[in-house]
Structure formats: C-alpha cells, structure tokens
Amino acid sequence: MxxxxxxxxxxxxxxxxxxxxxxxxxxxxxxxxxxxxxxxxxxxxxxxxxxxxxxxxxxxxxxxxxxxxxxxxxxxxxxxxxxxxxxxxxxxxxxxxxxxxxxxxxxxxxxxxxxxxxxxxxxxxxxxxxxxxxxxxxxxxxxxxxxxxxxxxxxxxxxxxxxxxxxxxxxxxxxxxxxxxxxxxxxxxxxxxxxxxxxxxxxxAQVMQAESELNVEEKIDPGRVRELLRHPHLWAHVFGNTAWQILYWTFAIFGVAIMTSGFKMETATANGVVALAIGLNAIVVVVVGRLSDGRQLRKPFTLVGVVLTIAVLAYYISILGTPASPTHVALVYGALFVALGIGYVPWMANFSEDAEDVDPRLQGAALGLWGMVVRVMIVVLLLVAPAVVKVGGWQTWLIVALVGQVVFAGALAAFRGPWRSPAPTVEKTTA
Missing domain, CATH: 1.20.1250.20 (MFS general substrate transporter like domains)
Structure with missing residues (x-):
C-alpha cells in the first residue's frame, strides 16, 4: 500500500x-x-x-x-x-x-x-x-x-x-x-x-525519446544494481566527473577565500564576483542544454566545455597572487564558470542516457552511485586541500583541480553517444 x-x-x-x-x-x-x-x-x-x-x-x-x-x-x-x-x-x-x-x-x-x-x-x-x-x-x-x-x-x-x-x-x-x-x-x-x-x-522502465511516446502500465521486475557495475563506461562517467568536480567544489567551498587571499579583495567584492559568475553559469546551462538537445549531441559540448575550462583555469592560476584588478578577476572568473556550464549539463544528460541504455529501471541507483562517490571526494577535499594550501598555496591546489579536468577529458573517450548529428535521411520518390 x-x-x-x-x-x-x-x-x-x-x-x-x-x-x-x-x-x-x-x-x-x-x-x-x-x-x-x-x-x-x-x-x-x-x-x-x-x-x-x-x-x-x-x-x-x-x-x-x-x-x-x-x-x-x-x-x-x-x-x-x-x-x-x-x-x-x-x-x-x-x-x-x-x-x-x-x-x-x-x-x-x-x-x-x-x-x-x-x-x-x-x-x-x-x-x-x-x-x-x-x-x-x-x-x-x-x-x-x-x-x-x-x-x-x-x-x-x-x-x-x-x-x-x-x-x-x-x-x-x-x-x-x-x-x-x-x-x-x-x-x-x-x-x-x-x-x-x-x-x-x-x-x-521505458526509454522515452519524445513525450508523445505514451505507455500503459504493466508489471515489471526491479532491475539488479550489479548490472550497472559491469559496464566500464559508467565507471568512466562516475570517476571522470568526480575528478571534474574537484574544481567545482573547491570554488563552492573556498572561492571567496581564494580571492580574498590571492587578490587581496574585500570580502564583499569577492562575493560580488562569485554572484556574477553564478548568474552567468545559470544562464549558460540553459542555453547549452537547449543547443545540446536540438542537435541530440552530448560529448562534443562536454569536450568544448572541459577544454575551455582547462585553458581559463590555467590563466586564472597564472594571475593568482598578482595585483590584478577586481574587474580583471571578475572577467576571468566569469569565463571560468561559463566554461564549466558548457561542459556539465550535456555530460549529465549523457550519463543519464548511458545508464538508461544499460537498464532504465536503475536510473536512481546510477545517480546515487555517482552522488556517493562525489561526496567521498568532497570529504577528501575538505581534509586535504587546507594541508596542500598551507604548504604550497592555492596555486598548488588549483593545479590538482586542473589535473582533474584533464582526467575528465580523458574519460570522455569511454562515454557512449555520437560525436556528430546524424545526416538527414532523404526519401526517394518514384514517378
């Protein structure tokens, strides 16, 4: 009941x-x-x-x-x-x-x-x-x-x-x-x-391509979670994105602290920079999601996002500790969150669809596995990042996050899904 x-x-x-x-x-x-x-x-x-x-x-x-x-x-x-x-x-x-x-x-x-x-x-x-x-x-x-x-x-x-x-x-x-x-x-x-x-x-349990595909209820057996564990491309998704999220959670937890210590910003100014970046990210994820859906492509958008993230993050690390103006930092930080938005949403759709193709009954289990691994990473970040920063500064830890982006880019090769949109089919007519 x-x-x-x-x-x-x-x-x-x-x-x-x-x-x-x-x-x-x-x-x-x-x-x-x-x-x-x-x-x-x-x-x-x-x-x-x-x-x-x-x-x-x-x-x-x-x-x-x-x-x-x-x-x-x-x-x-x-x-x-x-x-x-x-x-x-x-x-x-x-x-x-x-x-x-x-x-x-x-x-x-x-x-x-x-x-x-x-x-x-x-x-x-x-x-x-x-x-x-x-x-x-x-x-x-x-x-x-x-x-x-x-x-x-x-x-x-x-x-x-x-x-x-x-x-x-x-x-x-x-x-x-x-x-x-x-x-x-x-x-x-x-x-x-x-x-x-x-x-x-x-x-x-159905794989739905469009909302017009209606289904009538029928009895089904629950999926078996161990089925997910037998597919290497799902593990590539989970661990690859967890490496990607090292950067995201570093900024989510320590973003203001990095700017106040690295650029000698006032706390209020640093919060303004963060708010601007989050606002840009919120807009970009919707735009990119629409483009990704329109072309039914995930991996190309994710690759573009992670490459841009690596490039902008490398520049951000290079100016950390310099007397860069708040405007300069805001532009770089905003560009970084735009790049993160470009890569994330298409990846999430890709992961959902790849898990769905294994067994659509286990969508919750797949997302739960990913959520669990990400949270373990956050625990490690909370314990390790302050120690690394104490020895080598924020630049050293952000290089670790940069390596995480590279790992994610490598894992992308194992994901399923096309790299280009299918060519439109032309129906032949007879006279």
Whole structure:
C-alpha cells in the first residue's frame, strides 16, 4: 500500500502537465539544498560555539561522508519503492531538523545534528535528479538537467537573501536563520506534498525519446544494481566527473577565500564576483542544454566545455597572487564558470542516457552511485586541500583541480553517444 502522498502516473504526461511536474521536481531540488545551507551563518556559528575552522572542516567532512552513503542507498531504494515514497519524508524531516539545529550550543552537538541532516538530505537530492530524468524524454534531457542545477544555485541565493534581510531584525543571532529556514522549508514541502507525482515503475522502465511516446502500465521486475557495475563506461562517467568536480567544489567551498587571499579583495567584492559568475553559469546551462538537445549531441559540448575550462583555469592560476584588478578577476572568473556550464549539463544528460541504455529501471541507483562517490571526494577535499594550501598555496591546489579536468577529458573517450548529428535521411520518390 502506497503512502497517501504518492500519486503514480500510468500514462506519460505531455505538454504543460509534464513541464509543471518538472518544475515541481526542480522545486524539490531547491528545497533539498536550501534546508541544509549553513554558509550564511557560519561566521556567527563559529564565534558562538567557540569553534575553529579546522574543527568545522572535520564536521563538514564527516557529515558529507554520511550524506554520500545516504545518496547511494537512497537511489537504490527509490528505484524499488518509488521516488516520491522516499523523497517527501526526507525533505520534511530535514526541514524539521532546522529547529533542532537552533538548539545546538556546542561544536559536538553541531556535528551530530549536521550528520543527521545530511544523512537524510543525501537521498533527497539524488531522488530529485531521478525525477527530472523520469519527466524528461531525451529530446529535452539536457535542458531539464540545466534547470535542475538551479536547485543549489537558487538555494544559495534564497538563503543569502533571507539572511541579509532578517539577521539585523533578530540581533544577528544565527538561531533565527535556522528557525526561518525550517519554517520556509516546511511551507515549500507542503506544496511538494500537494502537487508532486511520479511515473509508475513501468513508465520509468521505458526509454522515452519524445513525450508523445505514451505507455500503459504493466508489471515489471526491479532491475539488479550489479548490472550497472559491469559496464566500464559508467565507471568512466562516475570517476571522470568526480575528478571534474574537484574544481567545482573547491570554488563552492573556498572561492571567496581564494580571492580574498590571492587578490587581496574585500570580502564583499569577492562575493560580488562569485554572484556574477553564478548568474552567468545559470544562464549558460540553459542555453547549452537547449543547443545540446536540438542537435541530440552530448560529448562534443562536454569536450568544448572541459577544454575551455582547462585553458581559463590555467590563466586564472597564472594571475593568482598578482595585483590584478577586481574587474580583471571578475572577467576571468566569469569565463571560468561559463566554461564549466558548457561542459556539465550535456555530460549529465549523457550519463543519464548511458545508464538508461544499460537498464532504465536503475536510473536512481546510477545517480546515487555517482552522488556517493562525489561526496567521498568532497570529504577528501575538505581534509586535504587546507594541508596542500598551507604548504604550497592555492596555486598548488588549483593545479590538482586542473589535473582533474584533464582526467575528465580523458574519460570522455569511454562515454557512449555520437560525436556528430546524424545526416538527414532523404526519401526517394518514384514517378
């Protein structure tokens, strides 16, 4: 018996209905990212709990590792039990955990609460990606994943806006933000519970090229996860993109710190540069997704993106530590995020389609495996990057990230899919 909030579709939605359900999946992605955001209150939190940056690094590493384990298992369970069955409780319970966060008064208490929140959240983010796949035929897959990436971007923007507006009203007490985030998240969760739906297991098992391909539900057996493990090109996707994400997460976690120390920028100026770059990235991913879908090509776009990233990153490393103007740095940083956007969304569509070709019933498991490996990498980054920077500076660590981009470019050779669009067929007519 399904929970009350689960609505299964036996016919594939088309037109506005499909777009609407895609929008609900993107909203779920935003909630999953928003309700665990802590960067806006981190300085206040560290001061109040008398916590060092090093100890917070340990908290972040352990909680991310816990979230990685959850991502792997959550993907597998969502394939077997359904997306919404797992997603709604994870979103709702994590939102409620923000009220628990507001009661924390020690660094050890923060560790336990963050581990709990990210264990629940890890499965939720993976499932939102699976839902996006379920509601996006291949003719629109890259565009759909482009909008899905707006989840973390929108979450960071929403958290910053709320903090900037409400912190002064509550005497700069960080607990106010935890409570507000809990309330906002629960309200958004109510919308999700009211509106969300998912394709039946039989529909999820279909490879859909266009939304006009309708299917009627039939009984199917769940796929076996070990089938994914027998395909080297899927491992190339997982580990190749994980190497690519070393750079992304370096900037996501330390981007402002790199600019304030490397270019002697004011914190506000550095945040402005980051905001500009994220805005450019949000636009580029949609444009590139549309182009990739229009030509039904993934690998050429990914290759162009990673080559541009390598070139711009090499230049960024060369000017780090020089008296470059904020405008100069903003142009380079913006170009870097444009290049990252060009490569990422077509890759995600490519990975989804390659996993789909192995077994469309295991989409959640494939995305969960990827999410788990990426989170293990983030743990290593949190523990290793500060030590490398202490010895060799940020240039040394960014060279490590540059090598990750090269590894991803090499892994691209193992991905499936065409390098050029098929030639149009011309039908012969007889007189």
């Amino acid at each position: 399904k929970p009350f909030y689960v609505r299964e579709l036996t016919v594939y939605p088309v037109g506005r209905r499909r777009i609407y359900l895609l929008a609900i999946a993107v909203l779920a992605s935003l909630i999953a990212n928003f309700e665990t955001t802590i960067s806006t209150i981190l300085p206040l939190l560290m001061a109040d709990l008398d916590m060092s940056l090093q100890f917070y690094g340990v908290i972040a590493a352990v909680s991310v590792l816990v979230g990685g384990l959850s991502a792997g298992f959550g993907g597998i369970l969502s394939d077997r039990w359904g997306r919404v069955t797992i997603l709604v409780p994870t979103l709702t319970v994590t939102a409620a955990c923000n009220f628990l966060l507001a009661t924390v008064d020690t660094a050890n208490g923060l560790l336990w609460v963050r581990c709990l929140m990210l264990f629940i959240e890890g499965a939720g983010i993976t499932i939102t990606a699976s839902l996006v796949r379920d509601f996006s035929p291949r003719l629109g897959r890259a565009q759909a994943f482009a909008f899905w990436t707006w989840g973390p971007v929108g979450a960071a923007w929403l958290a910053a806006l709320i903090a900037a507006t409400t912190l002064p009203l509550f005497g700069n007490h960080w607990q106010s933000q935890a409570i507000i985030m809990g309330v906002v998240s629960l309200i958004l969760c109510a919308i999700i519970i009211w509106q969300i739906a998912e394709p039946s297991a039989a529909l999820r």
